[in-house]
Amino acid sequence: MLQNVTANPIIAYDDRFAAAMARLGLDQCNGYLTAVSGGPDSTALALLTARYAAVAGKPHHAVIIN
Secondary structure (H helix, E strand, O other), rough: OOOOOOOOOOHHHHHHHHHHHHOOOOOOOOOOEEEEEOHHHHHHHHHHHHHHHHHHOOOOOOOOOO
């Protein structure tokens, strides 16, 4: 039996995130550092930034700030 295949819901945000990075001029950076608290909003930001950096071929690091 085939399993249901569903699209990754985060993909829907990739283009909007890339557009926001470009509007802010952050697409010109050589790499990215995301400081996260561990909450859902900062974790989502780190995930989106990691995906963006991977596509752009740039390094990304996330650090936990407590």
